[in-house]
Amino acid sequence: MSRWCVGTFLAVLLLSLTATAKGDDEPTYQGRPLHEWVKLLKKGDGAARQRAALAIGEMGPKAKAAVPDLVDALKDKSGRVRRFAAKALGQIGPKAKAAVPSLTEALKDDEVGSMAGYALKKIDPEAARKAGVK
Numbered sequence: 390m391s392r393w394c395v396g397t398f399l400a401v402l403l404l405s406l407t408a409t410a411k412g413d414d415e416p417t418y419q420g421r422p423l424h425e426w427v428k429l430l431k432k433g434d435g436a437a438r439q440r441a442a443l444a445i446g447e448m449g450p451k452a453k454a455a456v457p458d459l460v461d462a463l464k465d466k467s468g469r470v471r472r473f474a475a476k477a478l479g480q481i482g483p484k485a486k487a488a489v490p491s492l493t494e495a496l497k498d499d500e501v502g503s504m505a506g507y508a509l510k511k512i513d514p515e516a517a518r519k520a521g522v523k
Contacts, residue, residue, distance in 0.1 A: 457487070
């Protein structure tokens with residue numbers, strides 16, 4: 390086997406191992422990777438956005454990469470989507486600490502307030518206490 394063939398073989402092997410390793414790091418739910426659920430959270434219809442927020446929450450702390458998208462979803466036109474986004478942030482837990490200011494603001498939202506309080510307690514109990522969450 391020539392050096393070129395061996396070099397090509399090793400490069401292809403290395404690329405396939407790298408791709409596999411990267412794919413293994415992304416959490417999945419119901420056979421779909423996190424990035425697909427995030428895409429649905431951003432672009433789906435109301436029911437699809439709700440389903441996506443629920444799915445992301447089920448991934449728990451492994452879904453940390455979706456925190457900015459869930460924070461955006463706290464401003465969704467659908468109260469149910471906002472509620473499920475808050476719940477998902479709570480399920481991610483302390484790794485969703487960047488969401489604390491948005492969740493504190495969401496406490497004022499009648500449709501989301503109680504779920505925002507739940508999430509705050511899961512993410513940062515001290516911030517929840519300061520915000521008056523019981």
